[in-house]
Amino acid sequence: MSLDFLLVSLAIFLLCTLLVSLCTLNRNKRVTNFVAHAIGHKQFSTFTIVATIAGVHCTGPLLQYSIVDVGSKGVFYIAYRIGITLFPLLFLSWLAGRMHNFMDNLSMPETMATAYGSCGRLITALFEVANAVIIISLQIHVIYNTVSRLIPSASPLVVTILITIIMVVYAMFGGARAIALTDVWQCTVFTTLLIVLTWLVFKQTGKPIIEMIDFLQDQKQFELHNLMPSDGKVKSILRYLSFIFSAISPYLVHNVYIASSPTQARKSFLYAGIFCTAIVASMLVVGLLIFVRFPNIPSKDIWDYFLAHASPHLKGMVCLIILTCAMSTVDSRLHVVGIMLAYDIPKSIPFLKRFVYPHQLLVARLALFVVTVFTLVLSFNSLSILRKILAWYGRLYVPILMAPFILVVLNFRTTFPVALIGMVTGLLSVFAWHKWIFPILGTDSSQVPCMLMTGLAMIGVHYLGNTQKKIRPPKKNIASI
Incomplete structure (x- = not known):
């Protein structure tokens, strides 16, 4: 298998992706209005929604992170990676079962608007647009690095631009239905290849399973007490609590609105949690097998060392796994950003609404194109700054927006000034x-304590204000003398 064949395999995969997306552009299912673009026809099977959730939840660098970090960080990293994959989806499954009143919404900002008005909607939308731009830029850079590293016979810039064009075309003209079907295809590809990759790496170790287990048991980082170190129990508890909320974002919540009912949404997130956990577990197994095979290689060099000693077959599988994960993340993020730029932000600003709403579908498509071009340029510049901004976003998003959103779903209703007090408290x-x-x-795992501060501040101010209104004496009419 030559490297040129890898390029041919990539071309076949991209062609199949384009053909799958074109299947959504037939006459009966063609997108003719903004609602169909945003949430499709709400006729997706549970399997399709599960694949969509898995595609956006499993990002491009996940395989590389698993190989690099599992050997050096040991059992705590295994718990961290599985926890941050499973618990957000289980929590969203619980929330989705309580979102009967929001199934006609198109986005999470619209749900926020039911309690906090246009200002709450605008803040939520702006947060997600900023986050999505950074994530998309980093994922595009992952695509570029993957092609550059694993397919040197191709121009990484040309291939990256080609992949980006394919994604933006079916996202613009196929909408939610095209993204859902391409996610099914991409999820099928990377799941199948991951299973084969795990088996081939296992065969290459040349060691029985019992011997591998004995080897790992002798490593200090794999001792079970590292799950909760005695000198850092509080730190570990805070990290584990942060697993529940840190990955929840409008791009995941959007999968509630494409479901036909809260029951289907609840089941989809539950099944996706199990499925994504199995995917991450397989990647961690690959990382453990590589660590067993190359135990003396430093973690910072293990990725390059593994690829240098991998066969072309393994390189091809690794390449397609990373690309499919990155593509399924990018197209879903682009879709949600398009909805917010054409629907939520204009509706929060009356001046924009007057011009945008008569042409929502066109604006959504133009927004997708503009964001794609912007992120493509951004992906090759200031990556270190983007990562720092993303780290701060992770610290701020949960305390500022998750508590208000959870309270909305639980039927807590208050005014925007009360919500703003809570958000400022969280900040x-x-x-x-x-x-x-x-x-x-x-x-820095302050997400849950600060989120609780936000929620408590909102509830306290809300009920304190209502109490003061009740005990305020009525005004007396003073008769004129």
Whole structure:
């Protein structure tokens, strides 16, 4: 199998992806209005929604992270990676079963607007647009690096632009239905290849399973007490709690709205949690097998060392696994961003609404194109700055927006000023944690404590305000003398 054949395999995969997406452009299912573009016809099977969730939840660099970090960080990294994959989806499964009143919504910002008005909607949309631009840029850079590293006979820039064009074409003209079907195809490809990759790496180790287990048991980082170190129990508890909420975002919540009922949405997230956990577990197994095979290679060099000693077959599988994961993440993010730029943000700003709403579908498609071009340019510039911004986004998003969203789903209704007080409280809590708590505990896992501060502030201010209204004496009419 030559490297030129890898290029041919990539071309066949991209052609199949394009053909799958074109199947959604037939006359009966053609996108003719914005609602059909945003959520399809709400006739997706549970399997299709599960594949869509898995495609967007399993990002491009996940395989590389699993290979690089599992050997050096051991059992805690295994718990971290599985936890951050499983628990957000289980929590969303629980929330989805309680979203009967929001099934006609098109986005998470619209759900926020039911309680907090246009300002709450605008804040949520702006948060996700900023986050999506960074994530898409980083994923496009992953595509570029993967092609550059594994298919040197091709021009990585040309291939990256070609892949981006294919994604933006079916996202623009096929909408939710095209993205769902291409995610099914991409999910099938990377799942199949991952199973084969795991088996081939296992065969190449040349060691029986019992011997591998004995070897791992002798490594200090794989001792079970590392799950909850005695000198850092509080830090570990905070990290485990952060698993539940840290990966929840509008791009995942959007899968609730494409479901036909809360029951289907609940089942989809539950099954996706199990499926994604199996995928991540397979990647971790690959990482463990490579660590057993090359135990003396430093973690920072293990990825390059593995690829240098991998056969062309393995390189081809690794390449397609990374590309399919990255593509399924990018197209879903682009779709959600298009909805927010054409629907949520204009509806929050009356001046924009007047011009945008008569041409929503056109605006959504133009927004997709503009965001794609912008992220394509951004993906080759200032990556270190983007990663720093993304780290701060992870600290701020959960405290500021997750508590208000959870309260909305649980039928808590209040005014935007009350919500704003809670959001500011959460924001100040994050900065206070970073300044005073971080030096003591040595962890930035402040999401849950700061989110609780947001929720408590909202509930406290809401009920305090209502109490004051009840005890306020009525005004007396003073008769004129």
